[in-house]
Amino acid sequence: xxxxxxxxxxxxxxxxxxIDSLPGNSLxxxxxxxxxxxxxxxxxxxxxxxVFNEETVVLLAFIGxxxxxxxxxxxxxNEWFEEQQKRVNSVLDQAQEDHKTAVKDRINNIGQVGDIxxxxxxxxxxxxxxxxxxxxAFELKQKATVAAEIKAVLDSWVRYEASLREREQKDxxxxxxxxxxxxxxxxxxxxxxxxxxxxxxxxxxxxKTA
Amino acid sequence: xxxxxxxxxxxxxIIKLLGIDAPLLPLIELPLTNLGLYLLIVxxxxxxxxxxxxxxxxxxxxxxxxVTLESIYGFxxxxxxxxxxxxxxxxxxxxxxxxxxxxxxxxxxxxxxSYTVTAQFALTLGLSFTVLLxxxxxxxxxxxxxxxxxxxxxxxxxxLVPLLVVIEAISYLARAISLGVRLSANMISGHVLLKIIxxxxxxxxxxxxxxxxxxxxxxxxxxxxxxxELGVAILQAYVFVLLTASYLNDVLSLx
Amino acid sequence: xxxxxxxxPPKLSVSGITGGAAAFAQLCDLYSKLPKGPLVESIPPTxxxxxxxxxxxxxxxxxxxxxxxxxxxVGLMSYAIDYELHLKHHKNRPHH
Numbered sequence: 411x412x413x414x415x416x417x418x419x420x421x422x423x424x425x426x427x428x429i430d431s432l433p434g435n436s437l438x439x440x441x442x443x444x445x446x447x448x449x450x451x452x453x454x455x456x457x458x459x460x461v462f463n464e465e466t467v468v469l470l471a472f473i474g475x476x477x478x479x480x481x482x483x484x485x486x487x488n489e490w491f492e493e494q495q496k497r498v499n500s501v502l503d504q505a506q507e508d509h510k511t512a513v514k515d516r517i518n519n520i521g522q523v524g525d526i527x528x529x530x531x532x533x534x535x536x537x538x539x540x541x542x543x544x545x546x547a548f549e550l551k552q553k554a555t556v557a558a559e560i561k562a563v564l565d566s567w568v569r570y571e572a573s574l575r576e577r578e579q580k581d582x583x584x585x586x587x588x589x590x591x592x593x594x595x596x597x598x599x600x601x602x603x604x605x606x607x608x609x610x611x612x613x614x615x616x617x618k619t620a
Numbered sequence: 621x622x623x624x625x626x627x628x629x630x631x632x633x634i635i636k637l638l639g640i641d642a643p644l645l646p647l648i649e650l651p652l653t654n655l656g657l658y659l660l661i662v663x664x665x666x667x668x669x670x671x672x673x674x675x676x677x678x679x680x681x682x683x684x685x686x687v688t689l690e691s692i693y694g695f696x697x698x699x700x701x702x703x704x705x706x707x708x709x710x711x712x713x714x715x716x717x718x719x720x721x722x723x724x725x726x727x728x729x730x731x732x733x734s735y736t737v738t739a740q741f742a743l744t745l746g747l748s749f750t751v752l753l754x755x756x757x758x759x760x761x762x763x764x765x766x767x768x769x770x771x772x773x774x775x776x777x778x779x780l781v782p783l784l785v786v787i788e789a790i791s792y793l794a795r796a797i798s799l800g801v802r803l804s805a806n807m808i809s810g811h812v813l814l815k816i817i818x819x820x821x822x823x824x825x826x827x828x829x830x831x832x833x834x835x836x837x838x839x840x841x842x843x844x845x846x847x848x849e850l851g852v853a854i855l856q857a858y859v860f861v862l863l864t865a866s867y868l869n870d871v872l873s874l875x
Numbered sequence: 876x877x878x879x880x881x882x883x884p885p886k887l888s889v890s891g892i893t894g895g896a897a898a899f900a901q902l903c904d905l906y907s908k909l910p911k912g913p914l915v916e917s918i919p920p921t922x923x924x925x926x927x928x929x930x931x932x933x934x935x936x937x938x939x940x941x942x943x944x945x946x947x948x949v950g951l952m953s954y955a956i957d958y959e960l961h962l963k964h965h966k967n968r969p970h971h
Contacts, residue, residue: 464819469732474840498687681937685941733957
Protein backbone atom coordinates (compact mmCIF):
# COMPACT_ATOMS: atom_id res chain seq x y z
CA UNK A 411 0.00 0.00 0.00
CA UNK A 412 3.01 2.28 -0.11
CA UNK A 413 2.73 4.53 -3.17
CA UNK A 414 5.72 4.70 -5.40
CA UNK A 415 7.48 8.00 -5.98
CA UNK A 416 6.00 8.82 -9.35
CA UNK A 417 2.47 8.01 -8.15
CA UNK A 418 1.25 10.74 -5.87
CA UNK A 419 -2.02 9.15 -4.85
CA UNK A 420 -2.87 9.51 -1.23
CA UNK A 421 -2.56 6.13 0.48
CA UNK A 422 -5.66 6.92 2.52
CA UNK A 423 -7.62 7.55 -0.67
CA UNK A 424 -6.44 4.31 -2.17
CA UNK A 425 -7.40 2.42 0.94
CA UNK A 426 -10.83 4.00 0.79
CA UNK A 427 -11.26 3.05 -2.84
CA UNK A 428 -10.38 -0.55 -2.01
CA ILE A 429 -12.78 -0.56 0.93
CA ASP A 430 -15.51 1.00 -1.24
CA SER A 431 -15.12 -1.72 -3.84
CA LEU A 432 -16.08 -4.35 -1.24
CA PRO A 433 -19.71 -5.29 -0.80
CA GLY A 434 -21.66 -4.24 2.25
CA ASN A 435 -22.62 -0.94 3.75
CA SER A 436 -20.76 -0.24 6.97
CA LEU A 437 -17.07 -0.63 7.71
CA UNK A 438 -17.90 -3.42 10.14
CA UNK A 439 -19.57 -5.62 7.52
CA UNK A 440 -16.71 -4.90 5.17
CA UNK A 441 -14.08 -6.03 7.62
CA UNK A 442 -16.31 -9.03 8.26
CA UNK A 443 -16.29 -9.86 4.57
CA UNK A 444 -12.50 -9.56 4.46
CA UNK A 445 -12.07 -11.82 7.49
CA UNK A 446 -14.50 -14.43 6.18
CA UNK A 447 -12.96 -14.25 2.70
CA UNK A 448 -9.39 -14.73 3.86
CA UNK A 449 -10.51 -17.44 6.26
CA UNK A 450 -12.27 -19.32 3.47
CA UNK A 451 -9.27 -19.06 1.17
CA UNK A 452 -6.96 -20.30 3.94
CA UNK A 453 -9.33 -23.15 4.70
CA UNK A 454 -9.70 -24.25 1.08
CA UNK A 455 -5.95 -24.22 0.58
CA UNK A 456 -5.02 -25.88 3.87
CA UNK A 457 -7.63 -28.62 3.51
CA UNK A 458 -6.63 -28.98 -0.13
CA UNK A 459 -10.14 -28.25 -1.27
CA UNK A 460 -8.32 -26.12 -3.78
CA VAL A 461 -5.79 -28.29 -5.53
CA PHE A 462 -2.86 -26.52 -7.11
CA ASN A 463 -1.97 -27.92 -10.50
CA GLU A 464 -1.34 -26.62 -14.00
CA GLU A 465 -4.93 -25.39 -14.28
CA THR A 466 -4.03 -22.81 -11.61
CA VAL A 467 -1.80 -21.12 -14.17
CA VAL A 468 -4.72 -21.03 -16.57
CA LEU A 469 -6.89 -19.56 -13.84
CA LEU A 470 -4.32 -16.85 -13.13
CA ALA A 471 -4.02 -16.04 -16.82
CA PHE A 472 -7.81 -15.94 -17.13
CA ILE A 473 -8.16 -13.57 -14.19
CA GLY A 474 -5.30 -11.53 -15.62
CA UNK A 475 -7.24 -11.22 -18.85
CA UNK A 476 -10.76 -10.75 -17.58
CA UNK A 477 -10.21 -8.13 -14.87
CA UNK A 478 -8.28 -5.62 -17.06
CA UNK A 479 -10.67 -6.29 -19.94
CA UNK A 480 -13.62 -5.59 -17.66
CA UNK A 481 -12.03 -2.40 -16.36
CA UNK A 482 -11.04 -1.16 -19.83
CA UNK A 483 -14.26 -1.99 -21.62
CA UNK A 484 -16.53 -0.74 -18.87
CA UNK A 485 -16.23 2.94 -19.73
CA UNK A 486 -16.64 2.74 -23.52
CA UNK A 487 -19.56 0.37 -23.01
CA ASN A 488 -21.23 2.80 -20.64
CA GLU A 489 -20.64 5.69 -23.03
CA TRP A 490 -22.05 3.69 -25.92
CA PHE A 491 -25.03 2.70 -23.81
CA GLU A 492 -25.69 6.30 -22.76
CA GLU A 493 -25.59 7.33 -26.41
CA GLN A 494 -28.09 4.64 -27.37
CA GLN A 495 -30.19 5.63 -24.40
CA LYS A 496 -30.14 9.24 -25.47
CA ARG A 497 -31.21 8.27 -28.98
CA VAL A 498 -34.09 6.14 -27.73
CA ASN A 499 -35.14 8.75 -25.20
CA SER A 500 -35.11 11.51 -27.82
CA VAL A 501 -37.43 9.42 -30.00
CA LEU A 502 -39.72 8.79 -27.05
CA ASP A 503 -39.67 12.45 -26.01
CA GLN A 504 -40.48 13.48 -29.57
CA ALA A 505 -43.41 11.07 -29.61
CA GLN A 506 -44.63 12.42 -26.29
CA GLU A 507 -44.42 16.00 -27.54
CA ASP A 508 -46.31 15.09 -30.70
CA HIS A 509 -48.98 13.38 -28.69
CA LYS A 510 -49.25 16.36 -26.37
CA THR A 511 -49.72 18.79 -29.25
CA ALA A 512 -52.28 16.48 -30.83
CA VAL A 513 -54.29 16.35 -27.62
CA LYS A 514 -54.00 20.14 -27.22
CA ASP A 515 -55.24 20.67 -30.77
CA ARG A 516 -58.19 18.47 -30.02
CA ILE A 517 -58.96 20.36 -26.85
CA ASN A 518 -58.80 23.64 -28.78
CA ASN A 519 -61.09 22.28 -31.45
CA ILE A 520 -63.60 21.19 -28.85
CA GLY A 521 -63.25 24.53 -27.06
CA GLN A 522 -64.27 26.34 -30.20
CA VAL A 523 -67.63 24.60 -30.15
CA GLY A 524 -68.10 24.83 -26.41
CA ASP A 525 -71.39 26.81 -26.78
CA ILE A 526 -72.67 24.39 -29.37
CA UNK A 527 -76.07 23.99 -27.60
CA UNK A 528 -76.79 27.71 -27.69
CA UNK A 529 -75.68 27.98 -31.29
CA UNK A 530 -77.93 25.12 -32.31
CA UNK A 531 -80.85 26.61 -30.36
CA UNK A 532 -80.35 29.98 -32.01
CA UNK A 533 -80.12 28.32 -35.38
CA UNK A 534 -83.40 26.51 -34.79
CA UNK A 535 -85.00 29.75 -33.56
CA UNK A 536 -83.82 31.50 -36.69
CA UNK A 537 -85.07 28.82 -39.00
CA UNK A 538 -88.45 28.88 -37.21
CA UNK A 539 -88.69 32.60 -37.83
CA UNK A 540 -87.69 32.14 -41.42
CA UNK A 541 -90.39 29.54 -41.84
CA UNK A 542 -92.99 31.91 -40.31
CA UNK A 543 -91.94 34.81 -42.53
CA UNK A 544 -91.96 32.51 -45.51
CA UNK A 545 -95.50 31.50 -44.70
CA UNK A 546 -96.63 35.13 -44.31
CA ALA A 547 -95.01 36.16 -47.53
CA PHE A 548 -96.66 33.27 -49.29
CA GLU A 549 -100.07 34.31 -47.91
CA LEU A 550 -99.65 37.92 -49.05
CA LYS A 551 -98.48 36.78 -52.40
CA GLN A 552 -101.57 34.61 -52.77
CA LYS A 553 -103.80 37.53 -51.79
CA ALA A 554 -102.14 39.82 -54.28
CA THR A 555 -102.57 37.23 -57.00
CA VAL A 556 -106.25 36.82 -56.23
CA ALA A 557 -106.81 40.60 -56.23
CA ALA A 558 -104.97 40.96 -59.53
CA GLU A 559 -107.07 38.22 -61.05
CA ILE A 560 -110.31 39.79 -59.84
CA LYS A 561 -109.21 43.16 -61.18
CA ALA A 562 -108.44 41.65 -64.55
CA VAL A 563 -111.86 40.01 -64.72
CA LEU A 564 -113.64 43.21 -63.74
CA ASP A 565 -111.61 45.27 -66.18
CA SER A 566 -112.49 42.99 -69.01
CA TRP A 567 -116.16 43.20 -67.95
CA VAL A 568 -116.05 47.00 -67.93
CA ARG A 569 -114.40 47.04 -71.32
CA TYR A 570 -117.06 44.75 -72.70
CA GLU A 571 -119.87 46.91 -71.31
CA ALA A 572 -118.34 50.05 -72.74
CA SER A 573 -117.97 48.58 -76.16
CA LEU A 574 -121.52 47.28 -75.98
CA ARG A 575 -122.92 50.77 -75.15
CA GLU A 576 -120.92 52.39 -77.87
CA ARG A 577 -122.27 49.99 -80.41
CA GLU A 578 -125.87 50.58 -79.24
CA GLN A 579 -125.47 54.38 -79.55
CA LYS A 580 -123.98 53.95 -82.98
CA ASP A 581 -126.85 51.74 -84.01
CA UNK A 582 -129.37 54.29 -82.65
CA UNK A 583 -127.76 57.18 -84.48
CA UNK A 584 -127.66 55.20 -87.67
CA UNK A 585 -131.33 54.34 -87.24
CA UNK A 586 -132.34 57.96 -86.67
CA UNK A 587 -130.32 59.17 -89.62
CA UNK A 588 -131.80 56.45 -91.76
CA UNK A 589 -135.34 57.37 -90.65
CA UNK A 590 -134.72 61.03 -91.38
CA UNK A 591 -133.32 60.18 -94.76
CA UNK A 592 -136.23 57.98 -95.65
CA UNK A 593 -138.65 60.63 -94.44
CA UNK A 594 -136.84 63.22 -96.52
CA UNK A 595 -137.02 61.06 -99.51
CA UNK A 596 -140.85 60.82 -99.00
CA UNK A 597 -142.96 63.23 -101.32
CA UNK A 598 -145.42 64.09 -98.67
CA UNK A 599 -142.85 65.15 -96.26
CA UNK A 600 -140.97 67.06 -98.84
CA UNK A 601 -144.27 68.89 -99.63
CA UNK A 602 -144.91 69.54 -95.99
CA UNK A 603 -141.40 70.91 -95.53
CA UNK A 604 -141.76 73.01 -98.62
CA UNK A 605 -145.13 74.30 -97.45
CA UNK A 606 -143.77 75.05 -94.10
CA UNK A 607 -140.83 76.88 -95.64
CA UNK A 608 -143.14 78.93 -97.92
CA UNK A 609 -145.36 79.81 -94.96
CA UNK A 610 -142.28 80.88 -93.04
CA UNK A 611 -141.05 83.00 -95.91
CA UNK A 612 -144.52 84.58 -96.37
CA UNK A 613 -144.70 85.36 -92.72
CA UNK A 614 -141.27 87.02 -92.81
CA UNK A 615 -142.18 89.01 -95.88
CA UNK A 616 -145.53 90.09 -94.32
CA UNK A 617 -143.88 91.20 -91.21
CA LYS A 618 -141.45 93.27 -93.28
CA THR A 619 -144.09 94.89 -95.36
CA ALA A 620 -146.28 95.54 -92.53
CA UNK B 621 12.67 -34.93 -11.70
CA UNK B 622 10.63 -37.06 -14.01
CA UNK B 623 7.38 -35.52 -14.91
CA UNK B 624 4.59 -37.29 -16.68
CA UNK B 625 2.60 -35.05 -18.95
CA UNK B 626 -1.12 -35.33 -18.73
CA UNK B 627 -2.79 -36.10 -21.97
CA UNK B 628 -3.89 -32.64 -23.16
CA UNK B 629 -6.95 -34.20 -24.78
CA UNK B 630 -8.13 -35.49 -21.44
CA UNK B 631 -10.16 -32.31 -20.94
CA UNK B 632 -12.49 -33.26 -23.78
CA UNK B 633 -13.49 -36.58 -22.26
CA ILE B 634 -17.20 -37.13 -21.88
CA ILE B 635 -17.87 -38.31 -18.36
CA LYS B 636 -21.15 -39.60 -17.03
CA LEU B 637 -22.18 -37.57 -14.00
CA LEU B 638 -25.61 -39.02 -13.38
CA GLY B 639 -27.36 -41.88 -15.04
CA ILE B 640 -30.91 -43.06 -15.00
CA ASP B 641 -31.09 -46.68 -16.08
CA ALA B 642 -34.12 -47.59 -18.05
CA PRO B 643 -34.50 -51.23 -17.11
CA LEU B 644 -37.08 -52.04 -19.76
CA LEU B 645 -34.47 -52.34 -22.43
CA PRO B 646 -31.00 -53.40 -21.38
CA LEU B 647 -29.06 -50.94 -23.51
CA ILE B 648 -31.08 -47.86 -22.85
CA GLU B 649 -29.75 -45.41 -20.32
CA LEU B 650 -30.50 -41.76 -19.76
CA PRO B 651 -27.17 -40.30 -18.64
CA LEU B 652 -26.33 -36.75 -17.72
CA THR B 653 -22.80 -36.20 -18.93
CA ASN B 654 -20.64 -33.13 -18.45
CA LEU B 655 -21.48 -32.30 -22.07
CA GLY B 656 -25.19 -32.36 -21.29
CA LEU B 657 -24.68 -30.37 -18.10
CA TYR B 658 -22.86 -27.56 -19.88
CA LEU B 659 -25.50 -27.53 -22.61
CA LEU B 660 -28.11 -27.12 -19.89
CA ILE B 661 -26.08 -24.26 -18.40
CA VAL B 662 -25.93 -22.52 -21.77
CA UNK B 663 -29.67 -23.02 -22.15
CA UNK B 664 -30.30 -21.63 -18.68
CA UNK B 665 -28.08 -18.60 -19.26
CA UNK B 666 -29.72 -17.88 -22.62
CA UNK B 667 -33.24 -18.10 -21.22
CA UNK B 668 -32.57 -16.24 -17.97
CA UNK B 669 -30.54 -13.65 -19.87
CA UNK B 670 -33.45 -13.05 -22.21
CA UNK B 671 -35.91 -12.82 -19.32
CA UNK B 672 -33.70 -10.40 -17.41
CA UNK B 673 -33.09 -8.37 -20.56
CA UNK B 674 -36.77 -7.72 -21.05
CA UNK B 675 -37.33 -6.33 -17.57
CA UNK B 676 -37.15 -2.54 -17.92
CA UNK B 677 -34.34 -1.08 -15.84
CA UNK B 678 -36.34 1.86 -14.60
CA UNK B 679 -38.70 4.49 -15.94
CA UNK B 680 -37.13 6.34 -18.84
CA UNK B 681 -34.15 4.03 -18.98
CA UNK B 682 -33.62 0.84 -20.93
CA UNK B 683 -32.06 -2.33 -19.68
CA UNK B 684 -28.47 -2.22 -20.91
CA UNK B 685 -28.58 -5.95 -21.65
CA UNK B 686 -31.55 -5.44 -23.91
CA VAL B 687 -29.73 -2.67 -25.77
CA THR B 688 -26.72 -4.97 -26.16
CA LEU B 689 -28.92 -7.78 -27.44
CA GLU B 690 -30.58 -5.37 -29.86
CA SER B 691 -27.23 -4.33 -31.25
CA ILE B 692 -26.22 -8.00 -31.69
CA TYR B 693 -29.55 -8.56 -33.41
CA GLY B 694 -28.92 -5.62 -35.70
CA PHE B 695 -25.46 -6.99 -36.51
CA UNK B 696 -26.91 -10.39 -37.45
CA UNK B 697 -29.69 -8.80 -39.50
CA UNK B 698 -27.03 -6.93 -41.45
CA UNK B 699 -25.15 -10.18 -41.92
CA UNK B 700 -28.22 -11.97 -43.28
CA UNK B 701 -29.09 -8.98 -45.47
CA UNK B 702 -25.64 -8.91 -46.98
CA UNK B 703 -25.48 -12.68 -47.52
CA UNK B 704 -28.98 -13.79 -48.47
CA UNK B 705 -30.34 -12.10 -51.56
CA UNK B 706 -33.96 -13.31 -51.47
CA UNK B 707 -36.35 -13.22 -48.52
CA UNK B 708 -33.73 -14.04 -45.94
CA UNK B 709 -35.42 -12.25 -43.08
CA UNK B 710 -37.56 -15.17 -41.98
CA UNK B 711 -34.38 -17.16 -41.25
CA UNK B 712 -32.98 -14.53 -38.88
CA UNK B 713 -34.34 -16.27 -35.74
CA UNK B 714 -32.55 -19.48 -36.73
CA UNK B 715 -29.31 -17.57 -37.38
CA UNK B 716 -29.58 -15.79 -34.03
CA UNK B 717 -30.25 -19.05 -32.17
CA UNK B 718 -27.23 -20.68 -33.81
CA UNK B 719 -24.99 -17.70 -33.12
CA UNK B 720 -25.92 -17.26 -29.48
CA UNK B 721 -25.66 -21.00 -28.80
CA UNK B 722 -22.24 -21.39 -30.38
CA UNK B 723 -20.92 -18.12 -28.93
CA UNK B 724 -21.98 -18.98 -25.39
CA UNK B 725 -20.64 -22.55 -25.66
CA UNK B 726 -17.30 -21.18 -26.89
CA UNK B 727 -17.10 -18.53 -24.17
CA UNK B 728 -18.10 -20.85 -21.34
CA UNK B 729 -15.45 -23.24 -22.56
CA UNK B 730 -12.84 -20.56 -21.88
CA UNK B 731 -13.65 -20.39 -18.17
CA UNK B 732 -10.99 -22.35 -16.26
CA UNK B 733 -11.99 -25.86 -15.10
CA SER B 734 -15.04 -25.81 -17.34
CA TYR B 735 -15.84 -27.94 -20.33
CA THR B 736 -15.85 -26.91 -23.98
CA VAL B 737 -19.02 -28.22 -25.54
CA THR B 738 -18.16 -27.04 -29.04
CA ALA B 739 -14.90 -28.98 -29.02
CA GLN B 740 -16.94 -32.16 -29.39
CA PHE B 741 -17.10 -33.28 -33.00
CA ALA B 742 -20.32 -35.10 -32.21
CA LEU B 743 -22.00 -31.83 -31.31
CA THR B 744 -20.60 -29.57 -34.01
CA LEU B 745 -21.00 -32.15 -36.77
CA GLY B 746 -24.54 -32.69 -35.54
CA LEU B 747 -25.12 -28.95 -35.85
CA SER B 748 -23.56 -28.66 -39.29
CA PHE B 749 -25.33 -31.74 -40.67
CA THR B 750 -28.60 -30.34 -39.35
CA VAL B 751 -27.87 -27.02 -41.04
CA LEU B 752 -27.04 -28.66 -44.37
CA LEU B 753 -30.04 -30.99 -44.18
CA UNK B 754 -32.36 -28.11 -43.39
CA UNK B 755 -30.90 -25.97 -46.16
CA UNK B 756 -31.26 -28.83 -48.66
CA UNK B 757 -34.88 -29.43 -47.67
CA UNK B 758 -35.52 -25.70 -48.09
CA UNK B 759 -34.00 -25.75 -51.55
CA UNK B 760 -36.01 -28.79 -52.63
CA UNK B 761 -39.18 -27.26 -51.25
CA UNK B 762 -38.60 -23.98 -53.03
CA UNK B 763 -37.25 -25.15 -56.39
CA UNK B 764 -38.38 -28.78 -56.70
CA UNK B 765 -36.34 -30.72 -59.25
CA UNK B 766 -34.62 -27.52 -60.38
CA UNK B 767 -32.75 -27.58 -57.09
CA UNK B 768 -30.29 -30.05 -58.64
CA UNK B 769 -29.10 -27.37 -61.05
CA UNK B 770 -26.96 -26.27 -58.09
CA UNK B 771 -24.72 -29.20 -59.08
CA UNK B 772 -24.09 -27.83 -62.59
CA UNK B 773 -22.31 -24.47 -62.78
CA UNK B 774 -23.63 -22.12 -65.43
CA UNK B 775 -21.89 -22.37 -68.82
CA UNK B 776 -20.48 -25.86 -68.45
CA UNK B 777 -19.65 -27.73 -71.69
CA UNK B 778 -21.95 -30.75 -72.07
CA UNK B 779 -19.03 -33.17 -72.06
CA LEU B 780 -17.90 -32.08 -68.63
CA VAL B 781 -21.35 -32.20 -67.02
CA PRO B 782 -21.13 -35.74 -65.52
CA LEU B 783 -17.72 -35.05 -64.04
CA LEU B 784 -18.74 -31.66 -62.66
CA VAL B 785 -21.92 -33.05 -61.14
CA VAL B 786 -19.87 -35.55 -59.18
CA ILE B 787 -17.38 -32.90 -58.08
CA GLU B 788 -20.06 -30.39 -57.13
CA ALA B 789 -22.05 -33.02 -55.23
CA ILE B 790 -18.98 -33.96 -53.23
CA SER B 791 -18.16 -30.33 -52.50
CA TYR B 792 -21.77 -29.66 -51.51
CA LEU B 793 -21.81 -32.59 -49.09
CA ALA B 794 -18.35 -31.71 -47.80
CA ARG B 795 -19.77 -28.43 -46.51
CA ALA B 796 -21.53 -30.36 -43.77
CA ILE B 797 -18.24 -31.79 -42.55
CA SER B 798 -16.11 -28.69 -43.04
CA LEU B 799 -18.57 -26.45 -41.19
CA GLY B 800 -18.53 -28.58 -38.05
CA VAL B 801 -14.87 -29.57 -38.22
CA ARG B 802 -13.80 -25.94 -38.58
CA LEU B 803 -15.48 -24.98 -35.33
CA SER B 804 -14.40 -28.03 -33.31
CA ALA B 805 -10.84 -28.01 -34.62
CA ASN B 806 -10.40 -24.36 -33.68
CA MET B 807 -11.74 -24.97 -30.20
CA ILE B 808 -9.71 -28.13 -29.67
CA SER B 809 -6.48 -26.59 -30.91
CA GLY B 810 -6.88 -23.55 -28.70
CA HIS B 811 -7.62 -25.52 -25.57
CA VAL B 812 -4.89 -28.06 -26.24
CA LEU B 813 -2.42 -25.24 -26.72
CA LEU B 814 -3.51 -23.63 -23.46
CA LYS B 815 -3.24 -26.95 -21.68
CA ILE B 816 0.23 -27.74 -22.97
CA ILE B 817 1.59 -24.27 -22.25
CA UNK B 818 0.05 -24.25 -18.80
CA UNK B 819 1.50 -27.69 -18.01
CA UNK B 820 4.98 -26.60 -18.97
CA UNK B 821 4.54 -23.34 -17.08
CA UNK B 822 3.45 -25.21 -13.98
CA UNK B 823 6.53 -27.40 -14.15
CA UNK B 824 8.69 -24.35 -14.68
CA UNK B 825 7.15 -22.52 -11.72
CA UNK B 826 7.26 -25.46 -9.32
CA UNK B 827 10.56 -26.81 -10.58
CA UNK B 828 13.04 -24.35 -9.13
CA UNK B 829 13.37 -21.17 -7.15
CA UNK B 830 14.03 -19.33 -10.41
CA UNK B 831 10.65 -20.44 -11.68
CA UNK B 832 8.89 -18.98 -8.64
CA UNK B 833 10.59 -15.63 -9.25
CA UNK B 834 10.07 -15.55 -13.01
CA UNK B 835 6.72 -17.37 -12.87
CA UNK B 836 4.84 -14.29 -14.05
CA UNK B 837 6.40 -14.56 -17.52
CA UNK B 838 4.59 -17.72 -18.67
CA UNK B 839 1.41 -16.42 -17.03
CA UNK B 840 1.68 -13.25 -19.10
CA UNK B 841 2.25 -15.32 -22.22
CA UNK B 842 -0.75 -17.44 -21.36
CA UNK B 843 -2.84 -14.29 -20.86
CA UNK B 844 -1.96 -13.14 -24.36
CA UNK B 845 -2.89 -16.60 -25.65
CA UNK B 846 -6.15 -16.37 -23.74
CA UNK B 847 -6.98 -13.08 -25.43
CA UNK B 848 -6.34 -14.79 -28.77
CA GLU B 849 -8.64 -17.65 -27.78
CA LEU B 850 -11.34 -15.17 -26.81
CA GLY B 851 -11.09 -13.67 -30.27
CA VAL B 852 -11.21 -17.11 -31.87
CA ALA B 853 -14.27 -18.05 -29.81
CA ILE B 854 -16.19 -15.02 -31.05
CA LEU B 855 -14.85 -15.27 -34.59
CA GLN B 856 -15.75 -18.95 -34.96
CA ALA B 857 -19.33 -18.33 -33.89
CA TYR B 858 -19.49 -15.53 -36.45
CA VAL B 859 -17.92 -17.66 -39.19
CA PHE B 860 -20.36 -20.48 -38.51
CA VAL B 861 -23.44 -18.31 -38.99
CA LEU B 862 -21.84 -16.45 -41.90
CA LEU B 863 -21.32 -19.73 -43.75
CA THR B 864 -24.79 -20.91 -42.79
CA ALA B 865 -26.23 -17.74 -44.28
CA SER B 866 -24.20 -18.14 -47.46
CA TYR B 867 -25.31 -21.78 -47.86
CA LEU B 868 -28.85 -20.57 -47.36
CA ASN B 869 -28.35 -18.02 -50.10
CA ASP B 870 -26.97 -20.70 -52.44
CA VAL B 871 -30.08 -22.84 -52.24
CA LEU B 872 -32.56 -19.97 -52.20
CA SER B 873 -31.25 -18.22 -55.29
CA LEU B 874 -29.60 -21.05 -57.28
CA UNK B 875 -26.54 -19.39 -58.83
CA UNK C 876 -90.37 28.63 -52.98
CA UNK C 877 -87.81 27.04 -50.67
CA UNK C 878 -88.33 23.47 -49.70
CA UNK C 879 -88.67 22.47 -46.07
CA UNK C 880 -85.26 20.81 -46.16
CA UNK C 881 -83.47 24.12 -46.49
CA UNK C 882 -85.07 25.24 -43.28
CA UNK C 883 -83.36 22.60 -41.13
CA PRO C 884 -80.13 24.13 -39.67
CA PRO C 885 -76.75 22.39 -40.30
CA LYS C 886 -75.89 19.60 -37.82
CA LEU C 887 -73.14 20.64 -35.41
CA SER C 888 -71.59 18.10 -33.05
CA VAL C 889 -68.43 17.63 -30.94
CA SER C 890 -67.95 14.08 -32.19
CA GLY C 891 -67.61 15.39 -35.73
CA ILE C 892 -64.50 17.26 -34.64
CA THR C 893 -62.92 14.80 -32.18
CA GLY C 894 -63.43 11.74 -34.33
CA GLY C 895 -66.38 9.98 -32.78
CA ALA C 896 -67.28 8.69 -29.37
CA ALA C 897 -65.31 5.44 -29.84
CA ALA C 898 -62.03 7.29 -30.38
CA PHE C 899 -62.71 9.44 -27.38
CA ALA C 900 -63.35 6.35 -25.25
CA GLN C 901 -60.08 4.85 -26.46
CA LEU C 902 -58.24 8.01 -25.48
CA CYS C 903 -59.80 7.93 -22.03
CA ASP C 904 -58.91 4.26 -21.69
CA LEU C 905 -55.27 5.00 -22.55
CA TYR C 906 -54.97 7.81 -20.06
CA SER C 907 -56.69 5.91 -17.27
CA LYS C 908 -54.02 3.20 -17.54
CA LEU C 909 -51.04 5.55 -17.39
CA PRO C 910 -49.26 5.80 -14.04
CA LYS C 911 -50.17 8.89 -12.08
CA GLY C 912 -48.32 10.90 -9.53
CA PRO C 913 -44.60 11.35 -8.98
CA LEU C 914 -42.05 8.82 -10.22
CA VAL C 915 -41.61 6.00 -7.73
CA GLU C 916 -38.64 3.67 -7.94
CA SER C 917 -39.07 0.37 -6.22
CA ILE C 918 -38.62 -3.31 -6.77
CA PRO C 919 -41.58 -4.51 -8.81
CA PRO C 920 -43.79 -6.57 -6.48
CA THR C 921 -44.01 -9.39 -9.02
CA UNK C 922 -40.34 -10.31 -8.56
CA UNK C 923 -39.12 -12.86 -6.06
CA UNK C 924 -37.46 -11.17 -3.12
CA UNK C 925 -33.91 -12.37 -3.70
CA UNK C 926 -33.94 -11.70 -7.44
CA UNK C 927 -35.61 -8.36 -6.78
CA UNK C 928 -32.67 -7.28 -4.67
CA UNK C 929 -30.23 -8.49 -7.33
CA UNK C 930 -32.17 -6.64 -9.98
CA UNK C 931 -32.27 -3.49 -7.90
CA UNK C 932 -28.55 -3.54 -7.41
CA UNK C 933 -27.11 -4.73 -10.74
CA UNK C 934 -29.71 -4.68 -13.51
CA UNK C 935 -31.35 -1.37 -12.69
CA UNK C 936 -28.00 0.41 -12.57
CA UNK C 937 -27.05 -1.11 -15.96
CA UNK C 938 -23.86 -2.44 -14.45
CA UNK C 939 -21.84 -5.04 -16.40
CA UNK C 940 -21.20 -6.96 -13.15
CA UNK C 941 -23.63 -9.82 -13.99
CA UNK C 942 -21.07 -10.99 -16.56
CA UNK C 943 -18.54 -11.49 -13.78
CA UNK C 944 -21.18 -13.22 -11.68
CA UNK C 945 -21.95 -15.68 -14.48
CA UNK C 946 -18.23 -16.35 -14.96
CA UNK C 947 -17.76 -16.83 -11.22
CA UNK C 948 -20.78 -19.09 -10.94
CA VAL C 949 -19.86 -21.29 -13.88
CA GLY C 950 -16.23 -21.39 -12.74
CA LEU C 951 -17.10 -22.48 -9.20
CA MET C 952 -19.46 -25.14 -10.47
CA SER C 953 -16.88 -26.36 -12.96
CA TYR C 954 -14.28 -26.54 -10.23
CA ALA C 955 -16.64 -28.51 -8.01
CA ILE C 956 -17.25 -31.03 -10.79
CA ASP C 957 -13.54 -31.23 -11.62
CA TYR C 958 -12.75 -31.70 -7.95
CA GLU C 959 -15.22 -34.53 -7.61
CA LEU C 960 -14.11 -36.22 -10.80
CA HIS C 961 -10.36 -36.23 -10.49
CA LEU C 962 -8.76 -33.33 -8.63
CA LYS C 963 -9.29 -34.95 -5.24
CA HIS C 964 -7.23 -37.91 -6.33
CA HIS C 965 -4.24 -35.60 -6.83
CA LYS C 966 -4.29 -34.45 -3.20
CA ASN C 967 -1.02 -34.66 -1.24
CA ARG C 968 0.84 -35.15 -4.45
CA PRO C 969 2.54 -31.91 -5.45
CA HIS C 970 3.31 -33.25 -8.92
CA HIS C 971 1.66 -35.93 -10.95
